[in-house]
Amino acid sequence: MNMPKNFSIKGVGKYLPKNCLESHEIEAELGLPSQWYAQRVGVETRYRVTDETCTQMGVEALREALSDAQMEISDLDGIIAASATFDYVIPNRSTLIKEAFFEAETLDFPCFDINTVCTSFITALDYASTLLQGEEYQNIAIVSSEIASHGLSSNRPETYGLFGDAAAAVIVSKSSTGENLRYMQKTYSEGVRSTIIRGGGNAYHPKNNPYEMDLYSFDMAGTHLLRIVNKYIYDYMDRFFEKTSTHLSEVDWIVPHQTSLFGMNLLTKINRGKSDNIINQLSVYGNCVAASIPLTLVNSIKEGVIKEGDRCLLLGTAAGVSICGLLLNYSKS
């Protein structure tokens, strides 16, 4: 039997780069017609780093989450970094975030990284809520910090304006009120290379592959991806909900990955034409890779949109191709 996975969200925080890039600026740069991004991509503004790193952004988001939770870094029992992009190949993201807190010098809680690309936060939240059922963890920080903008090619106007940089942090704690009601990830293999950054790893190592913008940038076959997701998502939703006592119509809020305009439209279709409980922040931030889902969650909690006891469905698609969802009963206490 699966055990109940209770947890509360004690604190939330975010960081956005100081530089906010408006669509008309990119349209001017690329010689695109006015409103091209609003109409085709669904993004009006996105934030882009100037000199910030993933670590710095993650630390700022975590500081805000700690303050919201009225906690110190010493109250944490672990940090999970849940992101696709990173500052260094080695060491991993979470250890760098911890180390940046000078107060953490004498702390020895574990740090680990989880990566399911855009749905990393959901996978990490499931893992954290499992860990909280044991004796060793009271409070775990999950931090998603992404810099997508270094890997964008102006030869691909859609992705060039679609992605944004951001960080979000959530502190999850032992509790008897909130609950992880259901988690399911499915990886379909079809279209595994439909979202790819080819250069930078061992397949096209910088040693033998000098920087070329297209090789080192997001390459996303949007229409193909959408076709794959469309093929599997209905079956996914059925299987997700058949193991819960909740019906999709009883979900208070859908907190989705902010994939793209077409992705958001598909979500409305899946939600039987209903869009008013789908939290859509695509136009403001763009697609922030793994930071999109927690950023949307953090904003909705901060703004009081998501309230105590609300059932929230975190749902996203990821390169791979995966679909990943987690249904939670929100509680701060």
Add this chain to the structure above:
Amino acid sequence: MNMPKNFSIKGVGKYLPKNCLESHEIEAELGLPSQWYAQRVGVETRYRVTDETCTQMGVEALREALSDAQMEISDLDGIIAASATFDYVIPNRSTLIKEAFFEAETLDFPCFDINTVCTSFITALDYASTLLQGEEYQNIAIVSSEIASHGLSSNRPETYGLFGDAAAAVIVSKSSTGENLRYMQKTYSEGVRSTIIRGGGNAYHPKNNPYEMDLYSFDMAGTHLLRIVNKYIYDYMDRFFEKTSTHLSEVDWIVPHQTSLFGMNLLTKINRGKSDNIINQLSVYGNCVAASIPLTLVNSIKEGVIKEGDRCLLLGTAAGVSICGLLLNYSKS
């Protein structure tokens, strides 16, 4: 209370690149005296890829593990990739491994990546053994596949000859016999940049940082790291064993990360001068990052060194700096 985490290791597999590089070849290349690597680094041979990728090596190791388990890929309920190096920035490692099995096209089990650098396999094994207690997982593959050799600088002779490439895979299954008796990871923050590959991520992105061997290669402050580990390891071991009914002297086999000659010597000291139950394969394979621990485990199981019912302590240090250990009661059934 922490619940028991039973699991068995149904199958093990490995892949080594075809190219075996002997120390005298590197000594000749760098103009070092004969026996320099044997005496200073403790490595006689290490394997290096020619055209293999992390994915290909991981797939070969997993095929061998499936065959050992008398399973097909369709018997798996999940793949966890547990590595520091990777083929692509996006998508993640595990989805690429799954997709490479053409039989996997119709399978939709989840794939995720865990990264605690050199101890990724231990962290993944703890996670997998937790997942196996629920209803959804019967068999999980953990695959560690590392190509360190693209990131080595001939200006740093020690690391240049220390690291090797390898992949190892382990299939863990629901069982009532074997058990994860204790897992503990501690991250100390001191020396977070003492093992680093600076280039390739967002801190020194290829876009603004053309390839330079030293920037894009392992930089390891060995002596400094050893000092940090030496400072914390005794307390770590006490805290690890105080929560088990096993004493260090009752451990049948220590399966360590094959860090370095000095790391292995420190381990003997921790083990109270006893080295005959420490499985030392450093001289044959070098340090294979996260693949070292599972490769050592896989070989020891294959060779019949580790036997049914043996208590094995997987133990390693990782960039960050972390110390990570897992005590298991080995069972194949």
